[in-house]
Amino acid sequence: MNPLRQLISERIRESGPISFAEFMDLSLYQPEFGYYARAAQRTGRAGDFFTSVDVGAVFGELLAKQIAEMLRLIGPKAQSPKPEAVDLVEAGSGNGRLSKDVLDALQRTDPDLYASIRLSLVERSAAARSAQRATLGDHASHLVHSSAELPEHVYGVIFANELLDAFPTHAVTMTDAGLREIFVDERDGQFVEYLETLSTPRISDYLSRAGAKMHQGWRAEVNLAAEDWVGTAARSLEKGFMMVIDYGHSAEELYGASHSAGTLTTFKSHTTFAEVLQTPGDCDITAHVDLTAVTRAGEQAGLESLGRLDQTYFMLGLGLDEMMALDQSFEPSAMQRRLALKTLLLPGGLGSTHKVLLFGKDVGKPTLKGLSYRIRVT
Ligand SMILES: C[S@@+](CC[C@H](N)C(=O)[O-])C[C@H]1O[C@@H](n2cnc3c(N)ncnc32)[C@H](O)[C@@H]1O
Known part of the structure; x- marks a missing residue:
């Protein structure tokens, strides 16, 4: 079993769902099994994606x-x-x-x-x-x-x-009951998203400073x-x-209509949010x-x-x-x-x-x- 999956699973069992920011932090940077922790270089021909540095x-x-x-x-x-x-x-x-x-x-x-x-x-x-x-x-x-x-x-x-x-971001979505933060929970051996009230008031302050007017169903990230x-x-x-x-x-x-689905991306094309949750440490987010x-x-x-x-x-x-x-x-x-x-x-x-x-x-x-x-x- 993916050791990072196990580690996250234990954390959720001990203290409940974790914020998406915490999930992303562990996926990318957990010191032993995180995506960036496991290799000295992640970009370029031998890696998973290209940055301007890889161009030459x-x-x-x-x-x-x-x-x-x-x-x-x-x-x-x-x-x-x-x-x-x-x-x-x-x-x-x-x-x-x-x-x-x-x-x-x-x-x-x-x-x-x-x-x-x-x-x-x-x-x-x-x-x-x-x-x-x-x-x-x-x-x-x-x-x-x-x-x-x-x-x-x-x-x-x-x-x-x-x-x-590449910084871990909080993720939010607008529901009929108001703005909710996306947390990660575990159900039947799968990581699933779980909506809760915001983990910190900084998120709503941030979005109001941004002038964000999110409609129901929209998603967004907040990079504190x-x-x-x-x-x-x-x-x-x-x-x-x-x-x-x-x-x-x-x-x-x-935070406008053109990005109403949020901008979370992995280098693997056609990856859904649900799929991102299943392979912590295996891909960039x-x-x-x-x-x-x-x-x-x-x-x-x-x-x-x-x-x-x-x-x-x-x-x-x-x-x-x-x-x-x-x-x-x-x-x-x-x-x-x-x-x-x-x-x-x-x-x-x-x-x-x-x-x-x-x-x-x-x-x-x-x-x-x-x-x-x-x-x-x-
Ligand atoms: C997408 S890579 C870009 C690497 C390189 N700058 C390039 O353009 O090819 C992001 C890098 O930032 C590092 N990183 C992420 N958070 C960091 C932080 N808080 N302080 C320093 N480095 C960080 C990651 O480990 C990774 O090596």
Whole structure:
């Protein structure tokens, strides 16, 4: 029997149905049997799904351009024992592949800046953390912090790709008796959904702030962990920038009719909610991110929102089109690179589903390269 099933089953027998957030937390992150706990890498050709990092090193190269600009704008820290040092913090870094791509690029294009970087990789999965030094190779000497927790003081840049969508969310549905939270119970050896009053008033506060007007039968997710994480990250930032990339929508769209069935997804297509409940730990579970709530949480914790735009436009601002035009050779590596760039650009692909949110703290309102195409803010 799936050991995680057994563990969840015992928990339900001991203390009653668990919230869907707790179920998702155990499914993905239970330290021994959770989906992310069992492997150092879950994405890419050998894994279950693709992120922009899997497309190739070009994603990291483009991010490196934005990071270099940001780190230069911040400048060296006054009265620091090592004044030239700046922090680069990747959260939800997995085994560190994206940071490796970023550092490879910075080493080539901005060697002085590269030399000054203190890298922190924040990752909840111990298996992924243990693979980070090997992934970083020669860059491992820059790694000063590898932990499940964010560093307390950051002078530099915090960035995260597809982190917030992987946070455990509460799930709710509107019934004829009012809003109910979805819990997981066990009946006849099967996990089934069980509706109860809300486990915390934060859920109804959240939905009313979002302006959600759910009709009977509608379902939705409430990602309280994303708000909390953004608040913690914002407070840890002494001076610098935060860059969050994820797929999501404004609260108005996320809690509107177009997403009335909710957005919980697994990488296995055609999986129903009932099926998701039967295989804890075997597959990824994600929910689309409420970008309005993320922006608000950042602002409430002292960040200034600098912009939000489609990943495609962000990358065009950083010179994706120039990179494509630069090398027109028919060498296999050049062709592969152009293909990777096209994959990031394709309409309906990662570039248009994913949004980039940029924040600053104590840096004013600089015109960042990545925001040059802010003609389409979605
Ligand atoms: C969908 S994967 C994305 C990995 C990588 N950023 C990429 O783009 O390929 C999400 C990652 O976030 C990690 N994670 C989830 N919650 C976290 C948290 N609170 N702090 C740090 N990492 C977390 C997961 O273990 C997983 O490695």
